[in-house]
Amino acid sequence: MSNSLILAEASGTWPYVAAAWVVVFGGMGAYAFATVVRGRRLSKKVPPEKRRWS
Amino acid sequence: MTTETAGPFGASDSGPTSTGSRTTMILGVVTLVALGVLVLFGLILSPADENQGDAVRIMYVHVPSATLSYVGCFLTAIGSAVFLWRKSRWWDLVAYASAEVAALFTAFTLVTGMLWGRPTWGVFWVWDARLTSEAMLMLLLLGYLAVRGIAADYGVRAKRAAIVGLLLVPNVFIVRQSVQWWRTLHQTPTLSLSGAEIQGLMLFSLFTGFIAITLSFIWMVIHRFRVAWLEEQVDAEGLDTAIAERRAEGVVS
Numbered sequence: 004m005s006n007s008l009i010l011a012e013a014s015g016t017w018p019y020v021a022a023a024w025v026v027v028f029g030g031m032g033a034y035a036f037a038t039v040v041r042g043r044r045l046s047k048k049v050p051p052e053k054r055r056w057s
Numbered sequence: 058m059t060t061e062t063a064g065p066f067g068a069s070d071s072g073p074t075s076t077g078s079r080t081t082m083i084l085g086v087v088t089l090v091a092l093g094v095l096v097l098f099g100l101i102l103s104p105a106d107e108n109q110g111d112a113v114r115i116m117y118v119h120v121p122s123a124t125l126s127y128v129g130c131f132l133t134a135i136g137s138a139v140f141l142w143r144k145s146r147w148w149d150l151v152a153y154a155s156a157e158v159a160a161l162f163t164a165f166t167l168v169t170g171m172l173w174g175r176p177t178w179g180v181f182w183v184w185d186a187r188l189t190s191e192a193m194l195m196l197l198l199l200g201y202l203a204v205r206g207i208a209a210d211y212g213v214r215a216k217r218a219a220i221v222g223l224l225l226v227p228n229v230f231i232v233r234q235s236v237q238w239w240r241t242l243h244q245t246p247t248l249s250l251s252g253a254e255i256q257g258l259m260l261f262s263l264f265t266g267f268i269a270i271t272l273s274f275i276w277m278v279i280h281r282f283r284v285a286w287l288e289e290q291v292d293a294e295g296l297d298t299a300i301a302e303r304r305a306e307g308v309v310s
Binding site: 023035046047048 | 074075076077078080081092096099100110111112114115118119122158161164165168169172173175176270273276277280281283284287288290291294
C-alpha cells in the first residue's frame with residue numbers, strides 16, 4: 004500500500020475513533036460531574052447523621 | 058469529599074457535604090490513572106489491526122462498555138429480586154442506581170458500535186440481531202427509569218420497577234447469544250472461555266479498558282446510589298413536614 008493510500012485510510016478512520024472515545028470519556032465525565040453536583044446540592048438538605056458515608 | 062468544617066446544620070454538622078468519601082476519593086484517583094493508562098495503550102501504544110486498521114481502537118471502549126452494561130443489568134435484577142423478596146429499600150436503590158448507569162453504558166455501546174460499524178461495515182446501523190436486541194435492552198432500561206419517575210406511592214412504584222428490572226436478565230442473555238443464534242453482521246465475541254482472537258498489546262489494551270471502565274462503573278454506581286439515598290431522605294423529610302403541618306392545622310381548627 005502506498006503512503007498516500009495509508010494516509011487516506013488513516014484520515015478516514017481516525018474521526019470515528021476519536022468520536023467514539025470522546026463519547027465514552029465525555030459521557031462518563033459529564034455524568035460523574037452531574038452526579039457530584041446533585042449530591043452536593045442534596046447533602047445541604049439532609050441532616051449530617053443521615054449522610055455519613057464512612 | 059469529607060470535610061470537618063461546620064455545615065448547613067450548624068457547628069455539629071461534621072458529616073460529608075457531598076456523596077464522596079475517603080474510599081470513593083481513592084477509587085476516583087485510581088480510576089483516573091487507569092483511564093490515563095487506557096488512553097496511552099488504546100490510542101498510542103497498541104498497533105493498528107491488519108484488517109480494520111485504526112478502527113480497532115474503538116474496541117477498547119466499546120467492548121468494556123457493553124460488558125459493564127450487562128453487569129449493570131444483572132445488578133439491577135439482583136436488587137429488584139431482593140427488593141421483591143425482602144422489601145429492602147437499600148436493594149431497591151442499588152437497582153435504581155445500577156439501572157441508570159447501565160443505561161448510560163448501553164448508550165455508549167450503541168453509539169460506539171455505530172461509529173465502529175461505519176468504517177468497517179460501511180453503514181452506521183443495520184437491523185441485525187445483535188444491534189436490534191441491544192436497542193431493545195436500551196428501551197427496557199429507559200422503561201425501567203420511566204417507571205421510577207412515575208408519581209406514585211413508593212411501594213407501588215418500586216414494585217413495578219422491580220418487575221421491569223427482572224426482565225433485563227433474559228434480554229441480556231438474548232443480546233449475548235444473538236451472534237450465535239442468528240446470522241448477523243456483528244462479529245462473534247473477541248474474548249470467550251475458549252480463548253481470545255487478539256494477542257499482545259491489543260489484548261493488554263482491551264484488559265486495560267475492562268479495568269478502567271469497571272472502576273468508572275463502580276465509582277458511578279456508588280455515587281448514584283448515595284444521590285438516590287439522599288433524594289429518599291429529602292422526600293421523607295418533606296412528607297414528615299407536610300404531615301406535621303396538616304396535624305397542626307387540625308389542632309388549630
